[in-house]
Amino acid sequence: MPKKPRSGPDSGVVTAACAGDRQALDHLVTQCLPLVYNIVGRALNGHADVDDVVQETLLRMVRGLPKLRDPAAFRSWLVAITIRQVRDREQIRAADRDRRAHLEDAEAITDPALDFAGLTILRLGLTEQRREVAEATRWLDPDDRELLSLWWLEETGELERAELAGALGLSDRHASVRVQRMKKQMEVSRVVVRALVAVPRCAELDETAAAWDGTPSALWRKRFARHIRGCAVCEGMDEGLLPMDRLLSGLPLVALPGGLDPARVLDFVTGHGGSAAPAGHTAAPGRSARRRHGRLSGQVGKQVVGGSAAVAVAVVAALVAPRLTGGSSSTAAVASPSVSSSATASHAPVASADPSPTPSPSAPPSASPTPKAKPSPSPSQHTAAAPAHIATGAKKGVGVWSFGGVSQALAASGASWYYTWSTQHSGVTTPSSGSFVPMIWGASSVTDASLAQARSYGPYLLGFNEPDMAQQSNMTVEQALGLWPRLMAAGKVLGSPAVAYGGDTAGGWLDRFMSGAQAKGYRVDFITLHWYGGDFRTPQAVEQLKSYLAAVHDRYHKPIWLTEYALIDFSQGTRFPSAQQQADFVTASTKALDGLPYVQRYAWFGLGADPAKPSSGLFTDGTTTTPAGRAFQSAG
Template sequence: MLKIHRSGPGTGVVMAARAGDRQSLDHLVAQCLPLVYNIVGRALKGHADVDDVVQETLLRMVRGLPELQEPSAFRSWLVAITIRQVRDRERVRATARARNTRLEEAEAIPDPALDFAGLTILRLGLTEQRREVAEATRWLDPDDQDLLSLWWLEETGELERAELASALGLSARHASVRVQRMKKQMEVSRLVVRGLGAAPGCSGLDETASTWDGTPSPLWRKRFARHIRGCPVCAGLDRKLVPMGRLLSGLPLLALPTSLDPARVLAAVTGSGTPPSDLGTHHGLSSNTGGSSEPARAAGVGRSHRANRRRPARRPDRRATHAVPKPVLGGAAVALVAVAVLVAAHLTPGSSAPAAKTTLPAPPTRAVTASPSPSPSVVRSASPSTSPTRTAAPTSKPTRTAKAAAPVQVASSAKKGVGVWSFNGASQALATSGASWYYTWATQHPGVTTPPSATFVPMIWGAASVTDASLAQARAHGPYLLGFNEPDMAQQSNMTVEQALELWPRLMKAGKILGSPAVATGADVPGGWLDRFMSGAAARGYRVDFITLHWYGGDFRTPQAVDQLRSYLESVYQRYHKPIWLTEYALIDFSHGTRFPTPAQQAAFITASTKTLDSLPYLQRYAWFGLGADPSKPSSGLFTNGTTTTAAGRAFQAAH
């Protein structure tokens, strides 16, 4: 293994901190934080409790430091404390799980975006075989997850074998046996990942996977491995496999999320200041839902304000096919410090699959339909059979203002996202928007470079997008996959419930955390499109991991609009009891033509609504519609070019 400098404090810092030097103690906590976060995050697979466990681990470390006899054994001691805290939290969660009420369960919903396999892929831009190793970790037995968190750090040079064994309370020999057994599971899992992602695939493996729900598990690893061992088609999957040690050595630790800002953790753990009130909460989760306790009222509001509306054209043509350059993989969703050191260049990369073709957006256009419609509609670029087009990229100079707007301090939130299409300066606008994630209504992001501060989430837009190439592209972009876009709209993906259910198993087999089709209206309506889809999925045993929906408000009074949005979301959650993503929202009145609020009203709504959305425990993400704005006409957009913000854009930047 390549020997690299390990992170963490030296013996001198430990001794000074143990002797009571406050500055050394602060340095000790700050230097230990990345190591503890990487162990806890991987062991808990990104559960919402990660921040709490990290903070409690460091608190116990500080309290126990005066009793540490051998400063040279500090790392082994710290890792042992970390693993003990992970196990304690698992026991507490298991005990409390049975007592949770249904709404309280929202507090325990893990945010799959923090899955460390997905984060490793996203943040470090892994080559194909390194990506397969990261994906393979999801298939391990539960008993091996703690060992995985330590072994991964051993392979990357952060831990020694003696530290690993000490942390688990095992002898060196027993620890080696455990590691070898897990590595065998990992090798099998790599073949499973490779086989499921092969194009063209094995028909026999596809048949075996016909009843698989798309969620990696030890049981399905064994079933797939049984097929692979006896299949002549799958016999070549192990060709050119690079040893895992060579693939992983030299990888840096994952950067900390903003929720674990070292200054804030230091304040809470060492008492060097007043601990922030939100430290220990995860992504803004709290026990207060902020929603209405009257489901009937919520359902009514959720429907009435969305009726009889028309919407500007905004989505790309999915049928134009182009060759795509190798995608630029995104950085951390909420990284405090960008990962500057990527995979060591001198290591031998694995064989990569050929670059797939993809369906990309056509040059967008902006227009509004003139014909009245009870639901939103869009202008088509050519004939009624073509796919819808999207908001025009502003290419002209922005209108002049009397004076430049005051600089805005950009804030970030793990929930805050934006819908993006290609326009002049889109990449720069995205990087400075404060969005932690974005999507393009497609499986790629042509013309948009993912900044270190954001992640890209792919979408399978409609029936024509369910192709091997599109699904392969989706698999390359992190843990999430968004389902069909507004299938309840004739002007959008326009799918029947039966058609969507027939295609859904192919989306599940992508192995991603899968969002429901994003309906335009009526997500809370009994017997509505989404309700029938969810009932059909449950009857067939299909997996839907979270609910995706859209909302546009025609009441431009800020308190009323925020209340209507919150009530609608609460009603949807009460119906399905699943995490929710709000992937399009803004103030636009479609009841009589298309009417926008004043810039000040739109900005005020962004400020108030984001605070409410961040407080809802079941609302995992939201995306404003959208990043681009036409400077010549009213819109809900945030940027007219790469640097010029609208009033809404400045409010969005400041929202957190």
């Protein structure tokens, strides 16, 4: 397939931007932002530092424009600046790792699994061998990832070989040698990826992987490759591998995230008139960048590459603020006090070797009482065609168990993802607009077969279900930590065990698990929580939910998946709100959750509803919605 023509600003635009033309500068930033994003994102594989490197690169580009002697060399100049910033960041990270013994890189990733390999797979909808190539990039060492970021763009037609060589400071011939060496490492990595996901997997390879923490690395690539080369079971894994050049040629760039929309960034810049731009421009007074924990945040964008929550504002800051060192520590609004235990009591499916969730929540340990109210009537039903507009939000999901018409109901719900408290979804058809996320439910689920199933579904894996509940997976912290390396070895973006309550409590089950994981160097990519509210007043319930999530985020500083939530009062038996109260809460809570940048996903409990009983369910069959179901369809 021929490479698409390279796009880029012409010399006239660059010349005008160098001279201080605001419109030309806006155009230049719009065109170069995707290129910088892709180079940095792939070189750092979506690490949380991507936002800072993109920010610094754009800042240096804007400040250096007046000194650019040859406008025709703009792209080569920009790529060289980008690579220098990547190398500087790698040196800083290496020095930081030398000073600290504990591993915090995984904790710094704020959007689980959207490292650049995962982002490429999801955004470009890659076919199987292209998917293997993207997965294989995770196994390269930093130098080869840096080179890959340029060569990938060369293969997709965005760069020329001279620009690649110039960015690395090499001759064309030396650059070609480096590329060939990197491609050989990629071929080895592709074979490793195939061997690790093979079903059944080689028993001797399993033994080799016993000490592996599940994080791809160059060291483990060499160890696995050594086994594969001498193994009769694993030989032949390279059969049918197409050349990477053919797989990558013609692929587009990974699209910018929604929060990194150049138009929004530039609208903000031009609308407020400030810039750290070439000579002739002045910065808008009083608009300094706002910081929290060393990361920029603000009003332009939250969801970006590899889990960064601040690239968009970083770009604005680079163009608007004369300095990036000042400012207040304010961020997106976060509620403060933690929710009471009565509001966090939770349900989960009844424990079994192969759990099949039931629609009836089980009562938690005793909690502080909630004022008693009269029992609510059964939810009313509504049989009709689907609404004209069914919203499908990127965060919105649902817990699913089998019932008549389950697949039809799931497709009509508008959920973008779902899970079944298991590693399989027997009897449930995944809609074209949705995805399935597997879960390792408890100790009995940690089997080779279950882990192999989990590896076959997308980039995510949910950890144990309510280990703090005797009626659920019922695990000690020590038992969970002992099994955790096997979950890490699945190679997925991994969520913490989902506690029923008390996720914000110092010394609670989750707190002890997270402390133990940190001490052992174990990887936990995001926090998984359940929440059930006993206060049926919508504003109060939403604030209690937000407060709980904020308190958990403040404790662990990790993204959050809220995988079960609804209004159910467990303080004295099991009490449900009225159908209208539940629906009102669906509408208000989904809006609130969509606005919290650290909440990556949420799942309502649950899809199914018994028409003869009060519940929090959304559908009584494939077409009949409850009021909560209609509210859920419209949310997101």
